[in-house]
Amino acid sequence: MSFNVGLSGLAAANKALDVTGNNIANVATTGFKSSRTEFADQYAQSIRGTSGKTTVGSGVTTAAVSQQFTQGNIESTGNSLDMAINGNGFFVLSDNGSKLYTRAGAFYSDKSGNIVDSSGNNLQGYTTDSSGNLTSGVLSNLAIDTSNLAPKATSSISETVNLNSSATAPTISPFSADNTSSYNYTFNTDVYDSQGNAHQLNQYFVKDDTSNSWTMYTTIDGVNPTDPTSSTPLSNPLTFNADGSYSYTAGDVTGGLSVNDDGTFSLAGWVPAAEQSDGTYASNGASATADITLDMSNLTQYNATSATTAKDQDGYATGELSALSVSDTGQLTATFTNGKTNIIGQVALANFANVQGLSPAGGTDWRETYASGVPVIGTPNTGTMGSLSASSLEDSNVDLTAELVNLIKAQSNYQANAKTISTESTIMQTTIQMT
Structure with a gap:
């Protein structure tokens, strides 16, 4: 019996202990993948490259x-930038231009906003890009832009309104916004100027004595939209067909909103202004004039309570970043205090x-090698790529119970191989004593 056989057994058992110990040490390491030791027997070869039937290993x-690379458990963390991959794939990292790949999805925002x-x-x-569309094909460092979202001036308003056909003309005339008895129905809509200042568009509806006819009065901040020095509202007649549908005639309306060919109203030349301490209005620094299209094509006159059932406008005030979310396809969505959301990027995954064949690089990272092949880059939840779980992390896939059993096996193997060396030593001593 050769000492080398026993020594190789001791080395193998020691390697198994090292691997098992490393697995146990990383049982709580996010994204860690356990290892196993694979052994092979050895045989001495003859000069001709063959061995006889009686050859001993x-x-x-x-x-x-x-x-x-089995899947680890996914645990929720509540942190917005924590991500876990459910399925195939690795996060792609840039280490000063050198690519690394990892399953550990604990990410942060540094002082420059980089993730x-x-x-x-x-x-x-x-x-x-500058239009907010996701680019594709070129990987870049993902970052969070913490600057305020620029405001947008209102340019379009849509409203769905019904006016009660059973309503009667007010007993108080003429119309006055301060006298609720001089109109039948009113509502307001927030609109924004070029600086994001909010203004209130007020619309008042007065039933005429004439059947199927109303008058709409329009103000912004309680004054004439095109002349803030005047409290006289813009005035537009509204007529309806026998079935209650809106009937219009395109063209300019003296003292009112122009009617476009498609039946929408045009508020051209709105002068955004701010109220002064003396009750008058003056320029607030926003664009001198603005144009707004008011779509009331769904206006009806039915025998039902006057009501606004839908309303929308495309302007908004400036907003500060308030939250960040990640979808299962890796899209990063920023939410702002003005209620707007923007997609600011999309996480890429790599598969091999x-x-x-990947080479461990430490820090739960791997590097590409010739054996692994080149990475296939894609977005989560497409092709063979797994999906992302937001605000979650993937636990280590180490089975602690199995590793403890492996410890016992490695210890037994070590003891058994040590016994072969001890036996060989005893035989050697016996041989020496015979001489």
Whole structure:
């Protein structure tokens, strides 16, 4: 019996202990993938490359230490930038231009707004262009823009309104916004100027004595929209067909909103202004004039309570970043205090033909090698890529119970191989004593 056989067994058992100990040490490491030791027997070859039927093996060797890329449990964390991959794929990181790949999705925002891991590596993905559209094909560092969302002036308003056909003309005349008895129905809509200042568009509806006819009065902030020095509202007649549908005639209306060919109203030349301490209005620094299209094409006159059932406008005030969310397809969506949301990027994932060929780089990262093949880059939940779980992390896939059993097995193997060396030593001593 050769000492080398026993020594190779001791080395193998020691390697198994190292791997098992490393697995146990990383049982709580996010995104960690356990390893296993794979052994192979050894045989001495003859000069001709063949061995006889009575050849005895010369021990054991470590064939490989392979990582097990099985799915770990996904745990919710509540942190908006924590991400877990459910399925295939790796996050792509940039270490000063060098690509790394990881399953650990604990990310943060650094002082510059870049999304990084604990080692400062940048998370890679697809950014947006100046129009807010996601770019594709070119990986870039993902970042969070914390600057305020620029305001947008209102240019379009749509309203769905019904006016009660059974209503009677007010007993008080003429119309006065201060006298609720001089009109039948009113509602208001917030509109915004070029600086994001909110103004109130007020619309009043007065039933005429004439059948199927109303008058709409329009103010902004209680004054004439085109002349803030005047409290006289814009006035438009509204007529309806026998079936209650809105009937219009396109053209300019003296003292009122112009009617476009499609039946929408045009508020051209609105002068955004601010109220002064003396009750008058003056320029607030916004654009001198603005144009708004008012779509009331769904206006009806039915025998039902006057009501506004739908309303929308496209302007908004400036907004500060208030929240960040990640979808299962990796889209990063920023929510602002003005209620608006913007997609600011999309996380990219990488997959490999042979994940076992990846080279561990420490920090729960891997590097591409010739054996792994080149990475296939894509977005989550497409093709063979897994989906993302937001505000979650993937736990280590180490089975602690199995590793403890492996410890017992490795210990037994070590003791058994040590016994072969002890036996060989005893035989050697006996042989020496015979001489």
